[in-house]
Amino acid sequence: MNICLYGSGSRRIDEIYTDKAYELGCAIAKKGHTLVFGGGDTGMMGACAHGVHDNNGRSLGIAPxxxxxxxxxxxxxxxxxxxxxxxxxxxxxxxHSDAFIISPGGIGTLDEFFEIITLKKLKQHNKEIIVFNIDGFFDKMFEMIDEMDKKGFLYKQEEIFKIANSIDEIFQCLK
Known part of the structure; x- marks a missing residue:
């Protein structure tokens, strides 16, 4: 399976995030999957890619x-x-991706996340989307999405994406 990772390329983020991204990359490689990502060598993307490469896995970088x-x-x-x-x-x-994992990131990551869930909502794809909620990073975003739903700004709210708080939960969602 080709698994796309959206996430920060920042060098300034806390190790709690990059350590988990590295572990995710290790798991992707060990399970025989391919990482598809933005091609960056730093931040969440770089840490995940290093985990893949350190475990003899395959990766596809895509970038201008x-x-x-x-x-x-x-x-x-x-x-x-x-x-x-x-x-x-x-x-x-x-x-090039069969599934998407959204990891902590900034504006670019949110842009990618909202575009891919919008396309799924509009039935342009039916690929799994999983938000990797490391240390509750996305909790405020989930509150905002819930508020949008409660106030009628979202159409019938079916499950467009899943939330995973651990690497094991990510791979349970991908089964």
């Missing part, structure tokens, strides 16, 4: 070449696809 001006790109990817824009990158993520 110019993103290297903002963060280093991972040199250990099994394959790398260069694109011209962030929109094209998101389309390639969707094309």
């Amino acid at each position: 070449q110019w993103i290297g001006d903002f963060e280093p790109l991972c040199e250990n990817c099994s394959d790398f696809i260069y694109v011209d824009s962030m929109d094209e990158r998101k389309k390639e993520f969707e094309k």
Whole structure:
């Protein structure tokens, strides 16, 4: 299975997050899956990719070449696809992935998350989406989504994504 990871590329995040991302990468490789990610060598993306590579797993990085001006790109990817824009990158993520894991991140991660759940809601795909809620990182976002639902801003709320608080829960959701 090709598993896409959305997450921060920041070098400034706490180790509680990057340690879990590394463990996730180890698990992805050990279970024989391929990591699809934004190609970054730092933050959540880099930690997960290092876990994959340290366990002889496969990875596919997808990024515009110019993103290297903002963060280093991972040199250990099994394959790398260069694109011209962030929109094209998101389309390639969707094309090459069987499931999506959203890990802690910033504005770019939220953009990717909301786009992929919107596409699922609009029946453009039926792939599993799992939010990896490390240390309650996304709790406030879930409160906001619940509030939007309560106030009628969301249509019939079926399960569009699942929440996992551990790596074991992620792989239970993927079965």
